Amino acid sequence: MSSRQLARTPALVAALLGALLVPLACTGDIASDGAGTDPASSRTSGAAVATDTSTTGTWLDAGAETDEPVASTSLIRGRIDLTEPADELRIDLSHARMVSIPGQCVSSTVTRTMSSIEDADLVCLLEPGVDRVAFTVIALGSSGDAIDAEVTTRRGVDFATSSLPTRTISGGDPRLSPDLRLVSSPDFLNGDIGDLRDGPGFWKKMPREERTTNSINRDYRVGLDRILDDWEALDPAGVLVAGDLVDGRWGYDEQDSGNFGPVDTRAEQRLALRRAARTYYPQWSERFADHGLAVFPAMGDHEYGDNPWPRRKRALAKDFDAEWAREFTTDSSGAPLFADRPEGPARLTAYAGRPTPEVQVVTLDVFDITRERARIKVDRQQLSWLRGVLRKAQRDDVQWTIVQAHVPILGPVRTRASSELSYPRGTRSRLWKVFERFGVDLYLTGEVHDTTAREADGIVQISHGGIFHVGLTTALLLDFYGDRLYVTLRDYHVERSLSEDDERLWETRRDGLPSRIEVVGEPSTIGTATVVDGRLSGASGILVPPSGG
Incomplete structure (x- = not known):
């Protein structure tokens, strides 16, 4: 469908992209999670349901603890805590798209892809010593759609998987269309x-x-x-x-x-x-x-x-x-x-x-x-x-x-x-x-x-x-x-x-x-x-x- 045919919501879009003015790529303690806070005390909302113990995933927005529905085209912040060292992190998303490449990921060059957004998903080659990754996604879907985020980490040839809590979309425009x-x-x-x-x-x-x-x-x-x-x-x-x-x-x-x-x-x-x-x-x-x-x-x-x-x-x-x-x-x-x-x-x-x-x-x-x-x-x-x-x-x-x-x-x-x-x-x-x-x-x-x-x-x-x-x-x-x-x-x-x-x-x-x-x-x-x-x-x-x- 032509982007010029899609419904536009200028006020909403301006508000959403206004949120992008806060730098999304943080290092060390995550600024969006309260700079300088104790890591243990910052993990109180929305702990992940994991199939292993190599990562803990958290949604950081208000309401994540109770799986409060989110409107389509809302920005949602999240964090992955690595409980074991990893070389690479991948986040595969349903009914959401990654907004940016986190600062904890090694930047690509035009001749070598290191970290990137592949369609909606994040592929992140981790900087040495990184133990947490902050990210932001934008919800995109119709009411009732489930936002799922599956996390895969790699250490050498070994892989481990986990997931973040499922979020449900309720209301909002299912499409994001530029002017x-x-x-x-x-x-x-x-x-x-x-x-x-x-x-x-x-x-x-x-x-x-x-x-x-x-x-x-x-x-x-x-x-x-x-x-x-x-x-x-x-x-x-x-x-x-x-x-x-x-x-x-x-x-x-x-x-x-x-x-x-x-x-x-x-x-x-x-x-x-x-x-x-x-x-x-x-x-x-x-x-x-x-x-x-x-x-x-x-x-x-x-x-x-x-x-x-x-x-x-x-x-x-x-x-x-x-x-x-x-x-x-x-x-x-x-x-x-x-x-x-x-x-x-x-x-x-x-x-x-x-x-x-x-x-x-x-x-x-x-x-x-x-x-x-x-x-x-x-x-x-x-x-x-x-x-x-x-x-x-x-x-x-x-x-x-x-x-x-x-x-x-x-x-x-x-x-x-x-x-x-x-x-x-x-x-x-x-x-x-x-x-x-x-x-x-x-x-x-x-x-x-x-x-x-x-x-x-x-x-x-x-x-x-x-x-x-x-x-x-x-x-x-x-x-x-x-x-x-x-x-x-x-x-x-x-x-x-x-x-x-x-x-x-x-x-x-x-x-x-x-x-x-x-x-x-x-x-x-x-x-x-x-x-x-x-x-x-x-x-x-x-x-x-x-x-x-």
Whole structure:
């Protein structure tokens, strides 16, 4: 069922998410259970019915001792006390969902899942020496449904199970629906993935024995469908992709393949670039359209041929942005699709819109590349336009302002397989000062192929995303509830083969893509947080800001 069709209860949702502002991941004595209290005296409500003695489970809300019913969409706090050491803890839930990853759990990375929320349930790799874990769940069900929580602990190869007392749902809305949902996935796909038969190149006309490998195979089609099927099921109003849709190293042919024609002269390089763009961009767009997903991309460095930018590549900058605009920001006649856009060099690569009256989204082009220079900078006309967009949003009392662009401004941030581009001067830049002056709430950025949440000056920056064929794809789910924004990071488990015996898929300027790739299992949630008033609250997992951040 569409999230926009579900009944909304804004006042209730705001109250519930307000509770998330209390940090949910505590260490040592549990703050929500009375900091500094004697552990024995804090175990007086709702002791677990256990099948062994390795854990004792407790519901901490009022009424737990008598199994008082709880309303659906209520937040319920609980605690597991470990009477014996354990390496891992799992809580499997019925008619409830885990809200965050407790602080006693080892955080995952984008390459290794340690602790996560799997569907509704918690999988927690325990920090050494932990003897209790505090958690919060949200009840989700109809009246009469039973909330069950089964606890499994592992020590080496030995497992033990217990359970918390059953709670009964009585009343409340059985569904929790945001006012608006968006998905963000920068650097999707960061590779030239497409069928060379479906473009204006020459691959399909070559004798079979002279062809390179194709730029796609069944593994890629199946894997991409797995991820896009997941996004389709999430039913977002739109998908934001902050740059690096493709590899984009076009206008070259180092393997002398002839796939997009000769590249000896400037005119030939332009034609080859055009053929490549008109092969890969339409297929990139069609994947989203086939899944009913509206997509809103930004320019990345790979949309300008990838950095660095020697003179030869700078000379093609206008061709790069013209081909990008042809696919994403203009109609078949060349007319702009977005009315709210700047004048000047970014007139077809930056744009703004409001998916709802309460949410303003702005897409920036942070690359200033001409024949004479290549730099990361929002040009003067684009910056002036941005001020106007944000000023109008303030006048209209828009509740949320979200900006996406390719490179991070706040640092340091985690990086993987990245050239680590960032916006010069950081928080001292004119761009950041505009964000600060006009109340930008959230800045979404890619480039780094890893995940870091930071905040400064009342602005939250989340850098994330990744390279599909390297196995780094993530998606940030943005759920807006009144004056609270709940964010969850979904991580996809992509396995690839790098066997030297496998013929790699073809790209224009590097060794190519691994031919064997598979999306394994279901996505895991490896980080959660609430954004309110320009601050991160209750952050868990990988979305906990680095120390000093």
